[in-house]
Amino acid sequence: MTTKNALVTGANKGIGLETVRRLAAMGFKVWLGARDAGRGETAAQTLRGEGLDVEWLELDVASDESVVAAAEAVAARAPGLDVLVNNAGIASGYVEALGPDGRYERPPSRENIADMKATYDVNVFGPVRVTQAFLPLLMASSAARIVMVSSYLGSLARASGNGQSPNAMGYGSSKTALNAVTLAFARELAPRGIMVNAAAPGYTATDLNAHRGGRTVQQAAEIIVRLATLAPGGPTGGYFDENGALPW
Template identity: 50%
Template sequence: MTKTVVITGANKSIGFETARQLSQLGHRVWLGARDPKRGEAAAQALREEGHDVRYLDIDVVDDDRVRVAAERVMAEDGKLDVLINNAGIPGTYDGPLDEGVDNVRKVYDTNVFGTLRVSYAFIPLLKAAEQGVIVNVSTGLASFGWLTDPESRYFGTNLLGYNSSKAAVNGLTVSLAKALEPYGIKVNSADPGWTKTDFTGHTGNHGPEDAAKIIVRLATIDKDGPTMGFFNEAGSLPW
């Protein structure tokens, strides 16, 4: 079944590759980006590959642009099957004692409140679908189980704003999953893994092509698929 998909922050890296893989499966993708020039160029690149991809102007920290984006999808498609909250920023790489409230607030405004703002705007469209799905792109750095385990590779990566903001995103996943269960809408968090992107200075274990796989898997679950979970390619993760 062809699904209608919205992906935020999708003009490059993991978001762009997620758009590519979902469109390769035959789904209609709204490629969301805050920069119209870059967003339209990314959408055009996928259209040239033969895919049904449209640029969607959206900035997750801007109430008006989020509202207008949801109105456009409603006007053109009447529903939304899948929302992928991918847009995010890393913040500074200062230590926790030096990052400062203003920097952390900026990270939260995009990663946490942006995710919630977009979810609120598109939930009516998800309710109009036969079975809606939300995928919140998180990180292994949001796992308290891993961050507190000295044997974990994540133990030493102590980014106060980024780590805690993505842990808050996981909290949104749990809360929204409970609230939306009566409507048949499933909500999960995805950890793409340590990926070679601008975020990581292009270091990592794999590229966006592999990172997108778990997002695509969660985006395409059926009515028997999981909800209120946190997953990477290997399976469930500790919260």
């Protein structure tokens, strides 16, 4: 039986690590993408200790050179890539803008443009870089799946209709842009049988929000894994949480 291959970016901790664990438990060989060698290899060793086929892959999604080298490394070891999860994401300046009660307190009029640029480089341009570099391997699969890890904050409908959502312009707009990237790749790749969808894992306790989120990584990974393992005939060009389609 041919082993299926998966890559998860930003996967040495949090939602990414749990996604790696879940996919590997389903029989995938999973490449655990991470920038830091120590953290990446430690995470991979932990999962190998659980009997899972996981290998650390040096990958900085904000670096063209790193992404190209990572694609070449996988191509030398695998005939194709069946699943790509673009999970790596940051919210530069987000934690610093949280008040004592955990609410986001930086209005758009005081948003730091340098923070926005850093956030976009990882959250928007990162998935584009990675998807483009790994596309030949994805096309070599008979039924590849691409998952863009988005956020509820990427929904313009929710932002305009729900005053309780934080007005986090930098991070939120980066996820709105990622949703547009999802649609663009889905339209291009649909004729090739590659499904591309965006997942909203919910407000999960991770380093990104100083662990103030109310959901576990196990809950968050559910929709990501579901979209990564869609059967033929499933949706593409969609935006989902575990309960179904979300408004753009």
